Amino acid sequence: MDAFRIKGGTRLTGRIRIDGSKNAALPLMAAALLADGPITLRNVPELSDIKNMIRLLSELGCNIHRDQDDPGTLTIENADVKQTHARYDIVRTMRASVCVLGPMVARRQRASVAMPGGCAFGHRPVDLHLRGLEALAARIQLREGDIVATADRLQGRTIFLGGPFGSSVLGTANVMSAATLAQGKTVIESAACEPEVVDLARLLNAMGARITGAGSPRIEIEGVDQLGPAEHTVLPDRIVAGTYAIAAGITNGDVILDEFPYDSLLAPLDLLDNIGVHVHKLDNQQDPFSCSVQVTSERRLKPCVLSTQPYPGFPTDLQAQMMALVSLADGNSIITEKIFPERFMHVAELSRMGAQLIRQGATVMVQGTSSLIGAPVMASDLRASACLVLAGMVADGDTTITRVYHLDRGYASMEKVLNSMGADITRYQVDEP
Numbered sequence: 001m002d003a004f005r006i007k008g009g010t011r012l013t014g015r016i017r018i019d020g021s022k023n024a025a026l027p028l029m030a031a032a033l034l035a036d037g038p039i040t041l042r043n044v045p046e047l048s049d050i051k052n053m054i055r056l057l058s059e060l061g062c063n064i065h066r067d068q069d070d071p072g073t074l075t076i077e078n079a080d081v082k083q084t085h086a087r088y089d090i091v092r093t094m095r096a097s098v099c100v101l102g103p104m105v106a107r108r109q110r111a112s113v114a115m116p117g118g119c120a121f122g123h124r125p126v127d128l129h130l131r132g133l134e135a136l137a138a139r140i141q142l143r144e145g146d147i148v149a150t151a152d153r154l155q156g157r158t159i160f161l162g163g164p165f166g167s168s169v170l171g172t173a174n175v176m177s178a179a180t181l182a183q184g185k186t187v188i189e190s191a192a193c194e195p196e197v198v199d200l201a202r203l204l205n206a207m208g209a210r211i212t213g214a215g216s217p218r219i220e221i222e223g224v225d226q227l228g229p230a231e232h233t234v235l236p237d238r239i240v241a242g243t244y245a246i247a248a249g250i251t252n253g254d255v256i257l258d259e260f261p262y263d264s265l266l267a268p269l270d271l272l273d274n275i276g277v278h279v280h281k282l283d284n285q286q287d288p289f290s291c292s293v294q295v296t297s298e299r300r301l302k303p304c305v306l307s308t309q310p311y312p313g314f315p316t317d318l319q320a321q322m323m324a325l326v327s328l329a330d331g332n333s334i335i336t337e338k339i340f341p342e343r344f345m346h347v348a349e350l351s352r353m354g355a356q357l358i359r360q361g362a363t364v365m366v367q368g369t370s371s372l373i374g375a376p377v378m379a380s381d382l383r384a385s386a387c388l389v390l391a392g393m394v395a396d397g398d399t400t401i402t403r404v405y406h407l408d409r410g411y412a413s414m415e416k417v418l419n420s421m422g423a424d425i426t427r428y429q430v431d432e433p
Ligand code: UD1
Pocket: 022, 023, 024, 026, 096, 123, 124, 125, 126, 127, 128, 129, 130, 163, 164, 165, 166, 167, 168, 169, 170, 171, 192, 196, 315, 316, 317, 339, 340
C-alpha cells in the first residue's frame, strides 16, 4: 500500500494548472450510455475513480478509447446495450457508480446497480435518486443487494427532489439524464445547482437533449426520442483548485494557479480572504470559470465561522482542508457540517498532530494554535486525506500518511504537484496488516 512521508516546514511557490473535475467527469462519462454514437470528453483527469468508471462502462458494453497523444481525451461508444448489471465489486469502490442508473434505465429499459453501501462519513442514502426515477414511471425493486429499475419508456413528470439535507448532486444528475429520453416534459424542483450539474446539462444538450434551467433549483427537460454523438471539455475541478489555494495559504506561499474556476468558488474565496489568504485574478478579461490566479497569504491568519452548504455555499468537500488551515489561526473558529453531519474523520488525525479541536455533533470548535507537530496518521477518505497532507507540509518534523489510495481517487499525483512548488513529499510502499 502507498504511503506519504512529508517533511514539514516548506513554503509553496510556483505555478500549476488545475485538472478537469472528477465529479463532473463521472456523470458525463455515464451519460454516454444514453447516446447512439460516440461521446468524446476532453480534460478528463487521470484518477483512480476515472479508471473505475472506465472499468464499469466497459463491463456495461461500452467501447472506450483513450487518445495516445492526449490521455485526458476519452471517447466512449455505447456498443452492447444488452449489458445492464453494475456489480457490487465496482460500485463499492466508488459510490458515484450509481450515476449509471438513470442513463441505463432510460436507454436500455433496465438497469441493475448494486446498492452502494455506507462510506467513511456515514450513511449515504440513494432514496432521492430512486424517488425521482419512480416519478418518471420506472419500476424499482431491491433484489439481492441490487437496485433493479425497469421501464418501457420513462414518462415526464414534475418532481420535487429535495431531501433532509437539501438537494442531491448525483440524484439530480441521474434524474436529469434519464428524463432526456422520457416521453414529455419533466420539471425537477429543488434540483442541485452545482457547476457539475450545469456541465452535464451542457453535454446532454450537445447530444440533442432539451434542458433549460440547469444551475438553478428548477430544471426543465423536454424529452426527445434519441440522443447522438457529441464532444465536450470537462470543466476545471473546483475542489482541487480550492485545495491547492488552501495549500498555498497554509504554507504562507505565493503560487499561480492556471485554469482556476474562480466563479465556482466565490464562497470559499470570500472566507479565505477574511482569514488572510488572498486569491487574485491575474487578468479580469479571462473566463471567470477557468482563469489564472495568484494566491498569497498573510503570515498571521484570522479565525472563521464556517457552515457547509449546497452550492453556491461553502462546499463540504473543502471543509477538512479549511479545518487544517484555521487550526493555525489566531483565535477560535467554528466549523459546522450541514451536508454530511458525520464527515469528521480528519478530526482525530489532525488532533494527533497537535490541532486543538473540540467536536460536538456536527460542529467542531477549532482553537488556533501556533504550530502543528508531525506524526504518523492515516488517510480515511478523499478530502480528509488532503487535509492531512496540508497539515503535514506546515508541521514541525515529519508526517507519515498511510492509505494514500484515498487521495489518488481525487488528486492526480498530488505529491508531484506539490513537490513541483517546493513541498518535500515522498511516496513509498508500506505493508499494512
Ligand atoms: C456529490 C459529490 C461529493 C460531494 C457531495 C455534496 C460526486 C461524485 N460526489 O456526492 O464529492 O461531497 O455531492 O456536495 O459528485 N442524500 C439523501 N438522499 C439521496 C441522496 C443524498 O438524503 O438519495 C443526502 C446525502 O446523505 C447528503 C446530501 O443529501 O446529506 C447531499 O448528498 P449528495 O448531493 O447526493 O452527494 P453526492 O451526489 O453523492
